[in-house]
Amino acid sequence: MTAATSQNFSDVAELMRDETVTHSLVSDVLLPSGKVLALLTLDNGLDHGKPTTLGPNGLIELRAALETQAERAKAGAIHALAITGKPHFLIAGADLSAVTRLRSPEQGSAMASLGHHAYDLLADLGVPTFAFVNGLALGGGLEIALACTYRTVSTAAGALGLPEAFLGLIPGWAGVYRLPRLVGPENALKVMIENPLNNNKTLSGPAAYKMGVADALFEPADFIEHSVAFVDGVLNGELEVRRPNAVDPRDPEVARRWLEAADAAQAFVDAKLHGAAPAPSKVLEVFRQGLTLTQPESAQLEIQALTELMGSRQFQNTVYAFFDLVQKRGKRPAGAPDARLARPVTKVGIVGAGLMASQLALLFVRRLNVPVVITDLDQSRIDKGLGYIHGEIDKLHAKDRMSQDAVNRAKALVSGSVSKEGFADADFVIEAVFEELGVKKQVFAEVEAVVSPECVLATNTSSLSVTEMGRDLMHPERLVGFHFFNPVALMPLLEIAATEWTSDTALSTAFVLGKALRKTTVLAQDAAAFVVNRVLLRLLSEVQAAFDEGTDAKTADNALSSMGLPMTPFTLLSMVGLPVAQHVTESLHAAFGDRFAVSQNLQKLIDAKVTSLWVADEQGGQVLNPAAAQVIMQGSNPSSAEQILARVQDALAQEIGLLLSEGVVAEAADVDLCMITGAGWPMHLGGITPYLDQVGASERVNGAKFNN
């Protein structure tokens, strides 16, 4: 190590003076054979609620501890070194709070080099090294293990993986170099590309063992003891370690597989991201080059790539989205009243037995295990609703996600009736009937005639005014908006809307209930379409308008691809259903005027019973639906894709600016949390407002950024 790099390390260490340092605690274990194993435990001294991570100070300490052991190895005082963690963790990864504090490429490069600086000794200690993967090993945590000569893994090790591509980085502490050599290129790219981009999936201990990440699998009760015995067995040559998936890249056949796997992964990345986030392609670039490089050569590339990516907006946005929003704000909703005010919910009423109502009934009964009563106008609708609920419960049973006892319990708890009398002792009644104000007011009047004065009433409306719904209630203070997203079982977001009358008790009950339903709750003041649908519909309106004005469908629908949204606007439109989208747009038009234009073309498509603008052609590609082509009337003022993108960015900045100034939600962060959890918008956009700041839209439209 040169003096210059040492200086850089102390710079980044200084940046993290308040780091929760993961210490490297070494003790000697005398093996039955008489050999000595130096056992290094990574431990931040906190309980298992506080994962161990590696920041610059922890890495410097690890390096120093390994240097000491390398000296002892040289002197013959130890015969092996093993590295493990405190209970439940090997290492959860690099300390990302450190990474977000880096202010210059030099600091970024120093942080990237530090990992290599510490880990490289594990690969070159003078004696065999072992990782005992006793628990969580993500990113830099798994890379520590990969640097060792051998690995054991616990059957209870929660999650193993290299999620860097998900976060906006690459597994650049030699994971990208070592993993494919250990488990083969296809498996490695599954871990480094496919899993991170599929909701950040990880491997269980047994799955990692099966793939060849570890050489031995032991049960957790005596994992360390068996791992230590494994060390002795390997040192004495009694155990033969087999690695059937390991490859030598110098083999031309392997080289062919390597590049083929990279091509396949690149196609997967392109289909998923359309170039919206640079990290996955960077992983593949370094992976490709690594085929013919030595590990130190690859390390240089990895450090370069990491330095570059640490400065990327996608990485910064993801860190904000994942840690500040999903992990923190999502768990402590801003503006929720004291949870102690909440009333217990021991019985739930649902007005309606349609698809949404039935999904709600299923969710309530599964999460709360309380009686749930559904009502509708006639018995056949109720029977259909109950049939759906029972069918879904049976499916969960078939997938082993509910025991027979739980099935019996859930089915017994759900009942249906044409009368609302069953609501008499309910604590929470939610309506999911047709989206029409008059109908909803009528329903609540009937419900209020039956329920106790304290029973909380909720509406699942997506765009109507909750305030108007409550205007004629005897107890308007009990009414809240309780807006789920489709499909209810999968989408994490629940928008909870308060009116000017809503009491803290009712609101608190709604938030506590939302948490019990395991939803991410966000408080919105009553305003048409709350947050997600307002933002989504504004986006759809702009694209629809560009199309109506004369832009060809393909250009219009693909104009936003650089944002990496989960689906194109027209695909989203057909998924929501054209009539539903039109209905909500009409409500928004009524509330907010021409910002939400009601498209004549869309109405024509609805009238012609067209359900999608696109249909599949014989090759599986997309072509314009001929039925749509017949009815639509386009103008003669087409826009380019760039123009549409800028138009949508500006529109979103405007709409979110207005939404915030109206006080619909407390902060821009709430909008971002809503878009991530309610619409599945990508973390590399930071939800949406960081992206709008970064592309200049916020300043163009509002004169200021949303975030500092």
Place this chain on the structure above:
Amino acid sequence: MSANTTTEHENASRMLDDRDVVFIDGVRTPFGRAGEKGIYHGTRADDLAVKAVRGLLERNPQVPAEKIDEVSLAATTQTGDQGLTIGRTVALLSGIPQSVPGYAIDRMCAGAMTAVTSTAGGIAFGAYDLVIAGGVEHMGNHPMGAGADPNPRFVSERIVDPQALNMGNTAENLHDRFPAITKERADRYAVASQAKLAAAYQNQQIQPDLVSVAAKRPGEGWAVHRVDEPPRPGTTMESLSELRTPFRAHGRVTAGNAAGLNDGATAALLASGQAVRELGLAPKMRLVSFAFAGVAPDVMGYGPVPATEKALAKAGLEIQDIGLFEINEAFAVQVLSFLDYYGIDQEDPRVNRYGGAIAVGHPLASSGVRLMTQLARQFSEDHSVRYGITTMCIGLGMGGTVIWENPNHPDFGSKA
């Protein structure tokens, strides 16, 4: 040698009645010193017991876990990490199938011994064929007597002298009762116990029956323990003479001639004669008889004498028939009172060949199975011995004795 051994085991198996109770195997964790400086500070008691039970099953792969009929584990303090019916919790935590039941049992220091005799009764009756019996005590997590609430009638009606609730006091009382047992004799006994254990370690007679335990002390990394922490090899009369007598000014009982406060767990596998034949097991000992007996609580250390009398009578044996003694060394004076009663020299080579609790430690409810495991090993080393006993004193004035027969003895099976 191994072929020969196999033949002997087969012979022994043939001699067994279906309802004979045999000791198949026993293991224990290394014992630790209780308290913040001990190796198991930060380790849970139930986790220690799990290590012992898993270690036992691992080295007896011919015994399918689902065939075990009962897991009986003792703990003196049955709260916290020793609570919740520890035989059941440890069975579940050890990965033994849910179909196998378990229970917790308590007879203070003789907990594991009582776990063995209770399940042995079940085997003899035909209720069980295979059982795990053992005990655990983490005296760091559960200081002796913590949480106990002695009935005031003990005092008001003079049922138990309050002093007798402190075991050290009862040991001083024994010295009063038997003036011939001097501090010098007690110390000499203790020095010998340390030396015998050190020799046994030297001869690899202890290590084979220890399971290794990985433990993590707060603020420290993982350590793997393969040997006992309490022994103080090299203990001399001089070093013992300097120790305080904490229970009485100018008394005789010191930390040096008594067992310490310890953490540890033991587990043993017992089987019926029928199970031995069905699974092809190799019995290490056959249970001949057992007995428990009571004495005045203020001289609880004398308990092994009446218990042994009773057990010998039930077996139709005389003390002269006993070739090996494993007697728990809660206090040197208590062992000496037993030996004096039977006229056995305190340096008699039949007694505690591997040393005893004074050296190795005494995690209360776990110790009974340690005695049996050591006796079993001595049986395998010395085929000339036919009968041996394991015996121990028990708080509140009791003693327990189990008599075992050596299957390696030429006359094994020719029942009197």
